[in-house]
Amino acid sequence: MEEIKASYPQLGNYCTPLELLFTEGFDVKYIVPPPITKKTLALGSRYSPDYVCAPFKYHLGNFIETIEAGANTLVQTGGVCRLQYYGELHEQILQDLGYRVHFVNMSKVQDTNPLTFYNGLKEINPQMSLQKIGRILPVVLKMFEYIDEAENFIRKNIGFESSKGAFEKVHAAFLGDLRTVRNKKELKSTYRDYMKLFKGIEINKPTDPLKVGIVGEYYTIMEPFSNHYLEKELARMGIVVDRWMNVTNTLIHYPKKQIQKQIKDYAEYPWVATSMATIDRALEFARKGYDGIIHVKSFGCTPEIDAMPILQNISKDYKIPILYFTFDTQTSETGVNTRLEAFYDMIIMRKETKK
Amino acid sequence: MIIGIPRALLYHKYKHLWKSFFNELGIDYIVSPDTNKEILRKGSAYSIDESCLSSKIYLGHVEWLLDKCDYILIPRFSDYSRNGTVCPKFLAIYDLVANTFRDRSINLLSYSINPKVTHVEMAAFLKLGKILDKKKSQSLYAYLKAKQAEKRAHLLEITEQERLLHESKLKILVIAHRYNIWDKYIGEPILNILREQGTVPIIGDIAPQKETLANYTQISETLPWVFNRELVGSIPIYKDLVDGIILMSAFPCGPDSLVNEILIRRVKDKPILNLMIDGQEGNTGMETRLESFIDIIRFKKDECHGRN
Structure with missing residues (x-):
């Protein structure tokens, strides 16, 4: 039998824990998906329906790139919005393009009992063992959390580093070393060592820096190429960037009940996808007196579009400026930068008048 | 008391059920007129640009009803259990309307369908009846009558379509x-x-x-x-x-x-x-x-x- 070489599309830096899950848990070779670039988007857009949301196009483009990098088994997850139906169309398009790959669509076993779900997972590798997955899963989950914690720290400090590129250098080394981790002990010590390094980086932070919170749709907020490296741009302007949305806070520890309670004044009923978290965090950033909020989403994302009237009300109620970005395949670099600079000028002026 | 019903989105699916339910209970209601250019224009003005056309039309109908009734009926659907889920729009529409028209003193009347927590249709309508100050038995009767009317209407549609197919x-x-x-x-x-x-x-x-x-x-x-x-x-x-x-x-x-x-x-x-x-x-x-x-x-x- 041909060796199984599996992959899942790139999202932020999460390919590192996924690699661990696939190799040690599912017992297959993992093809690290190529980073998301203009080429990914061009490929994805060419073969996708026009007005589907951008993450669909990125996924499709990245699937093609991973196939070209040697993958023969592709995995698509389920979800609660359009994502739930991505897999079936991705598979169809790839098949129509003539790619002969094994496509594992986890949507088929969504909302089923754990055993059916496991059987669905077994499509990746019929020989996989529950024991192996059980052994590695806690390490994988913890790795997601540590990556998120490290990146939270970076976002809040990278804008103030004394020597340019210091954080990125340590960050890259951290992600590189994580690839060799095989158990919790190694993971913990790697994390501890690198957090020390991160905290040791010399920064020059004013006592009351500008603070901006980012909220929005799952993919666009987490995949930096898809949001035109918005966070980097903000950091360059010397802003503390805060973002709650990540895998830890949604897939691993999602505080659904708490969120529902907190946003009661604005939303009576529970919503799907990331919209409730968007509202909840915007409210939290507003209450904490942040200088501004940036809302990001891909074009046509219904849950996030519906959250916008609420964000507008929060903006009015707490007098906090909110900048709305919609990213699609045509978004221009200059347009994003111009709006970002205008936003920056506005929040810095507000801050100075407050003083 | 007059209930306003926006002639958009799920109205087209539930009109028979809603109208006969209110008729049976003797409750006055008005339905917004057929969609026209002005309704769409108003709805678009109140909508986030990227919203779907159907949702823009919906907001236009809600806007039309604003000063013409005491309550606007906006049900909320989480899913249809085994039959399938719905577009996130239907989960959000109640709160979307409430937030969009927050400054225009809007009163919403709602019922929630969420099979996961046994909010099935009948229970939802009994609750709706209660909000409208009707006895449980009255509401139950009205609901069952309305269900019959709904079924009759659907059968009529099907028969007519059968004829067209020939x-x-x-x-x-x-x-x-x-x-x-x-x-x-x-x-x-x-x-x-x-x-x-x-x-x-x-x-x-x-x-x-x-x-x-x-x-x-x-x-x-x-x-x-x-x-x-x-x-x-x-x-x-x-x-x-x-x-x-x-x-x-x-x-x-x-x-x-x-x-x-x-x-x-x-x-x-x-x-x-x-x-x-x-x-x-x-x-x-x-x-x-x-x-x-x-x-x-x-x-x-x-x-x-x-x-x-």
Whole structure:
């Protein structure tokens, strides 16, 4: 039998824990998906329906790139919005393009009992063992959390580093070393060592820096190429960037009940996808007196579009400026930068008048 | 007390149920008028730009009702259990309206359907009756009567469609959400053009739900949304009886963006036209597209007959 070489599309830096899950848990070779670039988007857009949301196009483009990098088994997850139906169309398009790959669509076993779900997972590798997955899963989950914690720290400090590129250098080394981790002990010590390094980086932070919170749709907020490296741009302007949305806070520890309670004044009923978290965090950033909020989403994302009237009300109620970005395949670099600079000028002026 | 009912979105699915329920209970209600340019203009003004056309129309109807009634009926649906999920819009619409019109002292009347926490339809209507100060027995009776009326109306639709299926004219299956195809402003013009062109439109959404839900997996296995399941499931039922298929969607419908592509790639033996309505253009562009689609079907049909 041909060796199984599996992959899942790139999202932020999460390919590192996924690699661990696939190799040690599912017992297959993992093809690290190529980073998301203009080429990914061009490929994805060419073969996708026009007005589907951008993450669909990125996924499709990245699937093609991973196939070209040697993958023969592709995995698509389920979800609660359009994502739930991505897999079936991705598979169809790839098949129509003539790619002969094994496509594992986890949507088929969504909302089923754990055993059916496991059987669905077994499509990746019929020989996989529950024991192996059980052994590695806690390490994988913890790795997601540590990556998120490290990146939270970076976002809040990278804008103030004394020597340019210091954080990125340590960050890259951290992600590189994580690839060799095989158990919790190694993971913990790697994390501890690198957090020390991160905290040791010399920064020059004013006592009351500008603070901006980012909220929005799952993919666009987490995949930096898809949001035109918005966070980097903000950091360059010397802003503390805060973002709650990540895998830890949604897939691993999602505080659904708490969120529902907190946003009661604005939303009576529970919503799907990331919209409730968007509202909840915007409210939290507003209450904490942040200088501004940036809302990001891909074009046509219904849950996030519906959250916008609420964000507008929060903006009015707490007098906090909110900048709305919609990213699609045509978004221009200059347009994003111009709006970002205008936003920056506005929040810095507000801050100075407050003083 | 007067209840306002927006003539948009799920009105087109539940109008019989709602109207007979309120009639039975002796509660006054008004329904906003047919969608027109002004309603769409107002709805768009109140909407986030990127919202779908159907949702913009909905807000336009809500706006029309604002000063004309005491409560506006806005039910909220989380999903239809085993039958499928709904577009996130339907989960958010209540709060969306409440937030959009927050400054215009709006009173909303709602019932929530959420099978996961046993908020089934009957329980929801009893609750609704309670809010309206009606006795449980009264509400139950009204609900059951309303259910009968709803069933009768559906049967009537089905019988009428059966009759149309036997007509000898060219028949076009229209796959469109009920709230789009029955909308006077964005849906009816299409049906009118089809009829003027001497064809008979067959409405996918009229097909009996039980059959459509048993059939959709022939085309798509993991389709999550119930309204799309019903539409996709109508294709195996009607396909051999019609000459062409029109997929009509409101820009930029999330579910349809994927489902239409699946249909175009998988339904190979009938001509398909993908028609996107954005409410901007006049009818001329659409007329031209529909005409040429029908011409192609006619041409193909003649060609086949010629050969035989």
